[in-house]
Amino acid sequence: xxxxxxxxxxxxxxxxxxxxxxxxxxxxxxxxxxxxxxxxxxxxxxxxxxxxxxxxxxxxxxxxxxxxxxxxxxxxxxxxxxxxxxxxxxxxxxxxxxxxxxxxxxxxxxxxxxxxxxxxxxxxxxxxxxxxxxxxxxxxxxxxxxxxxxxxxxxxxxxxxxxxxxxxxxxxxxxxxxxxxxxxxxxxxxxxxxxxxxxxxxxxxxxxxxxxxxxxxxxxxxxxxxxxxxxxxxxxxxxxxxxxxxxxxxxxxxxxxxxxxxxxxxxxxxxxxxxxxxxxxxxxxxxxxxxxxxxxxxxxxxxxxxxxxxxxxxxxxxxxxxxxxxxxxxxxxxxxxxxxxxxxxxxxxxxxxxxxxxxxxxxxxxxxxxxxxxxxxxxxxxxxxxxxxxxxxxxxxxxxxxx
Numbered sequence: 001x002x003x004x005x006x007x008x009x010x011x012x013x014x015x016x017x018x019x020x021x022x023x024x025x026x027x028x029x030x031x032x033x034x035x036x037x038x039x040x041x042x043x044x045x046x047x048x049x050x051x052x053x054x055x056x057x058x059x060x061x062x063x064x065x066x067x068x069x070x071x072x073x074x075x076x077x078x079x080x081x082x083x084x085x086x087x088x089x090x091x092x093x094x095x096x097x098x099x100x101x102x103x104x105x106x107x108x109x110x111x112x113x114x115x116x117x118x119x120x121x122x123x124x125x126x127x128x129x130x131x132x133x134x135x136x137x138x139x140x141x142x143x144x145x146x147x148x149x150x151x152x153x154x155x156x157x158x159x160x161x162x163x164x165x166x167x168x169x170x171x172x173x174x175x176x177x178x179x180x181x182x183x184x185x186x187x188x189x190x191x192x193x194x195x196x197x198x199x200x201x202x203x204x205x206x207x208x209x210x211x212x213x214x215x216x217x218x219x220x221x222x223x224x225x226x227x228x229x230x231x232x233x234x235x236x237x238x239x240x241x242x243x244x245x246x247x248x249x250x251x252x253x254x255x256x257x258x259x260x261x262x263x264x265x266x267x268x269x270x271x272x273x274x275x276x277x278x279x280x281x282x283x284x285x286x287x288x289x290x291x292x293x294x295x296x297x298x299x300x301x302x303x304x305x306x307x308x309x310x311x312x313x314x315x316x317x318x319x320x321x322x323x324x325x326x327x328x329x330x331x332x333x334x335x336x337x338x339x340x341x342x343x344x345x346x347x348x349x350x351x352x353x354x355x356x357x358x359x360x361x362x363x364x365x366x367x368x369x370x371x372x373x374x375x376x377x378x379x380x381x382x383x384x385x386x387x388x389x390x391x392x393x394x395x396x397x398x399x400x401x402x403x
Contacts, residue, residue, distance in 0.1 A: 021095070028098050029130055034060070034108035034228060037129045039121070039161050040137030040172075041154065042274050043217045044068065044112050045245040047137055050213075050221035052110040053078075057238025058230030063101035064110040065094075069247030069268060069377045073097065075104060080243065091115050094128040108228070113161050116146045121160035133224055134161060134168040134188070137217065139175045142271035145304040152178065162188055169193065169224050171216040191227075193220050208240035211248055247377040249278065250385070252392035260368045261361075262286050263388040267297055267377040270305055272312035275374050280317050282372050291369040293361055294319035297381040298350075300328030309375060310335030321364045323347045325357055326379050354380055354387045 029035065034055075038048045045068025052064030052074055064074040071083035085093065091114055101109045111129060115121040125131060139155035141148070147157040155175035159182040162168050168183055170176070171193040183190040193216070201215040218239070225235040247268035254261045264282050269275045283292060294313070298306045310332040313322070322345050324332055329350045337343050347364070349357045357380070361371055373381060 025095050025098060025128075028102040031102040032098065032106050032109045034133070035129055035131045036108065036110045036133045036135060036224060037113060037125060037131035037161060037163065038110065038135040038137070039113035039158050040135070040170075041140040041142050041158075041271055042269065043137040043214060045268075046213070046217050046248060047135060047221050048110050048112045049074070049242055049245055050217060050239045051135070051224050053238040053242035054221060054225035054230050054235030055108050055110070055228060055238075057234050057241075058225065058228075060108050060228070060230070061104075061106050062108040062110065063097075063104055063106040065097045065101075066112045066245060067114040068112070068245050069382060073100065076106065078243070089114060091120050091124050091128065094124065098128070115161075116143050116157075118147065118157040118160050121157060125161040125163055129161075131161075131163040132166050133227065134163045134166065135220065135224060136162075136168065136170040136172060136179065137220065138170075138172045139178075140271040140273050141308065142305065144308070151175070155179070162186055164188060167191060167227065169220060169227075171198070171220045191223065193223055197223065205236060208236065209244075211244055211250055213239075246382060250389070252388050254388060254391050255393050256362055256391070258367070259362060259365060261365055262289065262370050263392075264370070264372040265385045265388075267373045267375060267381040267385065270302075270309075270375055272308050275309065276312065276316050279372055279374065282370060283317055286370045289368045289370040291321070291365050292319040293321045293323055293364055293369060293371040295323045295325065295361070295371055295373045296329075296332055296375040297373060297377070297379060297384075298324055298326040298329045298332050299376045299379055300331075302376060303328055303331050305375070306331040307335045310341075311339050314339040314341050319345070321345055321347055323349060323357075323361060323364070325349045325352070325384070326376065326381075332375075354384045357384060358387055 036051055038044050045066040048064055048066045052062050055062040061076045066072050072080050073083055074080050113124055115124045136158050139158055141151045147154045155178040159179055162182045164186040167189045169191045170179055176192055180190055197219045198215050201219050206213055222235055250265045252263045266278050269278050313336050329348050333346055349360050
């Protein structure tokens with residue numbers, strides 16, 4: 001049975017828009033012939049930026065809107081502006097984004113799906129975007145309190161935004177049958193980015209980025225650009241030159257009174273599968289470091305995420321210290337200890353400012369150490385990234401990565 005409160009909210013949104021606003025919105029949609037709606041668990045913001053940059057490089061007048069670390073509107077000249085929000089984020093703001101893109105003369109709009117509730121994901125596509133190209137990056141176990149309880153349920157929720165009678169591009173492989181069934185029902189062409197397409201992404205393709213982009217994201221974005229008529233090298237050149245999302249994974253080398261730290265901003269990776277992968281990749285790249293610190297930024301309003309990460313962490317390659325910052329850190333700590341993580345390895349810095357967190361971490365790493373932030377970019381996460389970045393040894397900074 002559908003959630004009556006959610007359905008009531010949907011009808012309230014539709015009624016509030018009014019017939020006049022509805023006509024205006026549909027007219028604005030018709031003024032933008034290419035509409036790319038991007039959804040998924042991980043990599044949405046990165047893929048939005050990649051597609052937008054590729055289309056701009058190909059000569060298409062393109063606007064892009066992301067809702068990742070910081071909500072941003074990217075205009076046809078590549079300039080960015082924050083998305084104005086008089087109150088909390090609301091899916092109805094997509095109407096204003098479409099209007100802004102139409103007024104800018106956009107031939108294409110790349111827009112990130114900002115809905116979590118399954119019914120709102122359907123509404124976002126059916127009412128607000130009406131995409132010509134749907135994109136789902138992947139389906140992983142995150143926001144299970146809203147889209148769960150299982151990973152399959154997450155895939156089913158994401159499938160709600162698949163457009164009717166158009167095209168869907170996805171790099172998801174484990175739950176591809178879910179998307180295939182939805183595409184068949186909606187007479188939409190499914191274009192799956194498989195292992196062969198990802199393997200075709202060369203080291204040279206990845207080396208052009210100032211950060212180390214995930215090959216799945218790149219293969220997916222290039223496929224969409226190719227379908228929209230942009231030659232591969234042209235699209236790739238535009239992507240190399242694009243500004244990354246503020247939450248993109250970056251790596252900074254810091255020297256502090258005889259200590260040497262490598263700090264990796266992995267805060268935007270927040271589901272256990274992605275987070276474990278980038279953590280263990282980082283440990284492999286920096287195996288010479290004497291100590292390692294797994295730094296989790298918790299949020300009390302993301303309790304389910306903290307619990308998942310805490311429970312799963314025991315199966316990861318272990319750090320010398322687990323540092324918990326943010327709010328609601330006890331949720332992670334309780335789950336981790338119950339799963340078998342020694343309580344003596346856990347250090348809580350919930351009530352500290354970023355300068356105190358930095359000093360605490362420095363005291364834990366010894367002479368050389370790897371520190372990786374995970375869990376959430378919100379709250380103090382982005383502030384701490386800036387703190388480390390402002391203290392890095394620029395000439396020796398290592399590669400970066402987006403997952």
